[in-house]
Amino acid sequence: MQGIETAIQNAAKKLLAENKVDVVIGFENGSQPLRSTPVFIRKPEDAEKLTWNYTCENNLANYLRKKDQKIGVVVKGCDSRSIVALMKENQIDRDKLYIIGVPCSGMIDRKKVADIVEGKEIVEAECKDDSLVLKGRGFEKTISIADVLHRSCAACSYKNPVIYDEMVAEPVAEQSEDYSDIAEFEAKPVAERRAYLAKELSKCIRCYACRNACPMCYCEQCFVDCSTPEWIGKSASDVQDNLLFQAVRVFHGAGRCTDCGACERACPMGINLRILTRKLVKDAKELFDTEAGVNMEDKPALSTFNADDPQPFLVKE
Amino acid sequence: MIITKKDIPSFLDSLRNNYQVFAPVKQDNYTTFKAINSGSDAVLDYGNSKIPPKGILFPQTEELFRYKVDEKGTHLEETIDKEQKVVFGIRPCDAKSIALLDNVFNNNKYKDPYYLTRRENTVLVGLGCNEPQNTCFCTSVDGGPFDTTNLDILLVDIGDKFVVEVLTDKGKDLIKAANCSDASDSDKEAASKAKADANVTGKVNIDGLKEKLDNNFYDEIWDYISEKCLGCAACTYSCPTCHCFDIVDEAEDCDGCRVRNWDSCMFPLFTLHGSGHNPRPSGKERFRNRVMHKFKYFVDVNNATACVGCGRCIQNCPVNLDIREVLADIQGSEARSVS
Amino acid sequence: MLKNLLEYMGVDEGRVNFSWVSASEGGRFAELIGEVTEKVKQLGPNEGLIAKESGCCGCKE
Numbered sequence: 001m002q003g004i005e006t007a008i009q010n011a012a013k014k015l016l017a018e019n020k021v022d023v024v025i026g027f028e029n030g031s032q033p034l035r036s037t038p039v040f041i042r043k044p045e046d047a048e049k050l051t052w053n054y055t056c057e058n059n060l061a062n063y064l065r066k067k068d069q070k071i072g073v074v075v076k077g078c079d080s081r082s083i084v085a086l087m088k089e090n091q092i093d094r095d096k097l098y099i100i101g102v103p104c105s106g107m108i109d110r111k112k113v114a115d116i117v118e119g120k121e122i123v124e125a126e127c128k129d130d131s132l133v134l135k136g137r138g139f140e141k142t143i144s145i146a147d148v149l150h151r152s153c154a155a156c157s158y159k160n161p162v163i164y165d166e167m168v169a170e171p172v173a174e175q176s177e178d179y180s181d182i183a184e185f186e187a188k189p190v191a192e193r194r195a196y197l198a199k200e201l202s203k204c205i206r207c208y209a210c211r212n213a214c215p216m217c218y219c220e221q222c223f224v225d226c227s228t229p230e231w232i233g234k235s236a237s238d239v240q241d242n243l244l245f246q247a248v249r250v251f252h253g254a255g256r257c258t259d260c261g262a263c264e265r266a267c268p269m270g271i272n273l274r275i276l277t278r279k280l281v282k283d284a285k286e287l288f289d290t291e292a293g294v295n296m297e298d299k300p301a302l303s304t305f306n307a308d309d310p311q312p313f314l315v316k317e
Numbered sequence: 318m319i320i321t322k323k324d325i326p327s328f329l330d331s332l333r334n335n336y337q338v339f340a341p342v343k344q345d346n347y348t349t350f351k352a353i354n355s356g357s358d359a360v361l362d363y364g365n366s367k368i369p370p371k372g373i374l375f376p377q378t379e380e381l382f383r384y385k386v387d388e389k390g391t392h393l394e395e396t397i398d399k400e401q402k403v404v405f406g407i408r409p410c411d412a413k414s415i416a417l418l419d420n421v422f423n424n425n426k427y428k429d430p431y432y433l434t435r436r437e438n439t440v441l442v443g444l445g446c447n448e449p450q451n452t453c454f455c456t457s458v459d460g461g462p463f464d465t466t467n468l469d470i471l472l473v474d475i476g477d478k479f480v481v482e483v484l485t486d487k488g489k490d491l492i493k494a495a496n497c498s499d500a501s502d503s504d505k506e507a508a509s510k511a512k513a514d515a516n517v518t519g520k521v522n523i524d525g526l527k528e529k530l531d532n533n534f535y536d537e538i539w540d541y542i543s544e545k546c547l548g549c550a551a552c553t554y555s556c557p558t559c560h561c562f563d564i565v566d567e568a569e570d571c572d573g574c575r576v577r578n579w580d581s582c583m584f585p586l587f588t589l590h591g592s593g594h595n596p597r598p599s600g601k602e603r604f605r606n607r608v609m610h611k612f613k614y615f616v617d618v619n620n621a622t623a624c625v626g627c628g629r630c631i632q633n634c635p636v637n638l639d640i641r642e643v644l645a646d647i648q649g650s651e652a653r654s655v656s
Numbered sequence: 657m658l659k660n661l662l663e664y665m666g667v668d669e670g671r672v673n674f675s676w677v678s679a680s681e682g683g684r685f686a687e688l689i690g691e692v693t694e695k696v697k698q699l700g701p702n703e704g705l706i707a708k709e710s711g712c713c714g715c716k717e
Binding site for chain 1: 657658661664665675676691705
Binding site: 030031032035036037038039040058062063111114115118119121123137203205206207208209211212213225227233234235236237238265266268269270 | 344346347363364368378448450452541545547548549550563567578581584585631632636637638639641642
C-alpha cells in the first residue's frame with residue numbers, strides 16, 4: 001500500500017509540475033477512522049496529501065463528466081470500466097484525461113465492520129498487512145481484511161484497470177465472475193422475493209445518494225423530478241414507489257452498469273441495492289455476452305441491434 | 318430518583334397504554350427511532366440514531382388534508398395527529414434541535430398546527446451522553462451532552478440504573494407510572510461524575526463565523542470547498558434542524574389529498590423557477606446556501622445557529638464531506654479541528 | 657431485460673408481454689390483446705410491484 005501511495009503522489013506531482021493536467025483527482029485521509037475522501041489537487045506541493053489504502057471506496061469517474069479541464073485521475077479496476085463506458089457515451093474526452101491506474105485488492109465495507117463490533121464506535125483503526133486492528137472504548141479487535149471487503153470487491157473480476165496511462169503497481173490476480181448470489185435469489189419463490197425487496201426498500205429515505213454516486217446517472221432532469229407527468233410520487237413512505245424508483249434507476253443502467261457498487265456504498269440506510277443491479281449485469285452477459293466498459297471496441301449492449309439478438313421475451317405465437 | 322435498567326421495558330409497556338411510545342430500536346447495524354410494540358424492543362445502549370427523531374413531530378410525509386368534490390360541493394377533511402406520544406431516549410442534541418425547529422413552525426407570522434399539535438402532545442425523555450462520539454461537536458454550538466433544553470426528563474446512565482432528573486410537569490406526570498426509588502448520595506455522585514467525564518472531542522470554532530459569512534458570498538473558496546459533494550440529500554435528511562418541505566396534491570379525478578414531504582436544498586429542482594431559471598444552478602451555489610442557511614441566515618432571523626453538532630451529516634455523507642473541515646476552512650485555519 | 661427485471665422483482669410471470677406488431681396489423685393486434693387479457697385475467701389480481709396503490713400517506717387505503 002505504501003509503495004502505491006508514494007507512486008501516486010509522485011505521478012501527480014510530475015503531472016502538475018509539467019502542466020500536463022490542471023487537476024489530479026484522488027483520495028486523501030478522511031476525517032474519521034476507516035474513511036478516505038475524494039480530493040482535488042491543483043498544486044504539485046499538495047500532491048503529498050494523496051493517499052491509497054483499503055478505504056478508497058468512492059468511484060471517482062463520477063467527477064469526470066463534461067469537464068473542460070485536463071484532469072488526472074486515480075482509478076481502480078471498476079472505476080476504469082466506468083470511464084470506458086462514459087467515453088462511449090461521449091461524456092468524457094479521452095484526450096483531456098490522464099489515468100493513473102491502481103490494481104485493486106478490494107475496499108473495506110464499514111457496514112460489515114460495524115456488524116462485527118455490534119455498532120460500537122471505532123476510535124482508531126490500523127492496517128497491519130492483511131489484518132485490521134480496531135480500537136474502541138473498552139475494546140480492541142483484530143479482523144482479517146478479507147472478511148470485511150465490500151461484496152462487490154469480493155466478487156470482482158476486473159481488479160486491474162482496463163484503461164490507463166500509467167499503472168503504479170504490478171497487476172493482481174483476477175478471478176472469474178460469479179453470479180450465484182443472483183441465481184440463488186432468482187430461484188426463490190416469488191412471494192419471498194417480494195417480501196425481501198419490500199423489507200429492504202422500506203428503509204429508503206429517497207435521498208438519492210445511490211443515483212448521485214453512480215457515474216452512469218447523469219440525466220439533466222431525473223425521472224423522479226418530473227411532475228408532469230408524475231412518474232412516481234415523492235414520498236419515501238410508499239414502499240412500492242421506492243421499489244419502482246429502483247426498478248427504473250437500475251433499468252436505466254441496463255447494459256451500462258459495471259457493478260462498481262458505488263450505489264450500495266453511498267446508501268446511508270444500508271439497502272442491498274446490488275441484488276437488483278447485478279441482475280441486469282448478469283442478463284447482459286447471458287443474453288448479449290457483453291460486460292459494460294471492459295474495452296473500447298465493444299459496442300454498448302442496448303445501443304446495438306443484431307438480427308440474431310435473442311428474443312425470449314416475445315409472446316409465443 | 319432512580320430507575321433500574323431492568324425496569325425500563327415494563328415501564329415502557331405501561332406507558333404504551335396511554336401513549337404511542339417511540340424509542341431507539343436496532344435495524345441492521347444501526348439504530349433508528351420507531352414506535353415500539355414491546356418495551357423490550359428499546360435499545361438504550363447506542364451512540365445516536367441513523368436519522369434523527371424529528372420525523373416524529375415533522376414526518377417525512379404528512380397528509381395535510383383530504384378532499385372530495387361531488388354534486389354538493391367540495392368537502393375538506395383536515396387530518397391533524399392528536400395522539401399522545403412519548404419519545405424515549407432522545408439525545409440532548411436532538412431535543413435542542415426541536416427548540417430550533419420551533420423558530421420555524423411557531424413564530425409571529427405562522428403557527429403550524431400539524432407540528433404544534435404533535436409537539437404539545439409529546440413528552441421527551443432524554444438520555445444524556447456519557448460517551449460522546451468522535452463526530453459530535455455539540456459543545457461548540459451551544460449544546461452539551463447533558464443539556465436539558467426542551468426535555469421533560471433527563472436520564473443519566475450510571476451503570477445498571479439511570480438517575481432520573483424530572484424537569485417539567487409533563488415529565489412529573491409521566492414518571493408516576495415508573496417503579497422509581499430514591500437516589501442515594503452515591504447515585505447522585507455517580508451522575509455528577511458521568512457528566513464531568515463526558516468529553517466532546519470534536520470542535521468547531523464559530524466565533525466570528527457569521528461575520529465571515531456576511532462578507533464572503535463571492536469568495537472563490539466556494540468554488541473548491543464542495544467539489545466532492547454529490548448533491549444527494551443524505552446530509553439534509555439526516556439533519557435534526559433541517560426543515561424544508563414541498564407540498565403536493567396527490568389526486569385521482571376530483572378526490573385526493575394534499576401532502577407535505579421533506580425536500581432538500583441540495584436538489585437542483587429546489588430553486589427551479591417556473592420560467593426555467595435556476596438561481597442556484599450548480600452544486601457550488603447550493604452548498605454555499607446550505608452553509609449560509611445554518612450558520613448565517615438562521616442566525617440573522619432567529620439569533621441561533623441551526624446546527625446542534627450531532628455529527629450525522631459527517632457519518633452519513635457518502636464522500637466524507639465534513640462540516641467541521643468546511644467551517645475551519647472558512648474561518649481560515651489551516652489546522653483542521655477534528656479529533 | 658425489462659421483462660426479466662420485472663419478474664425478478666415480483667411481477668407474476670405472464671403479466672409482462674412483448675410482441676412486434678406493425679401499425680398495419682390491426683387484426684393481429686386485436687387478437688393479441690384479447691389473448692393477453694384472457695391470460696392476465698386468469699392470473700387474478702396483481703400482488704407484485706405496485707400492487708396496492710396505498711398512496712403516499714395512506715389516504716387511498
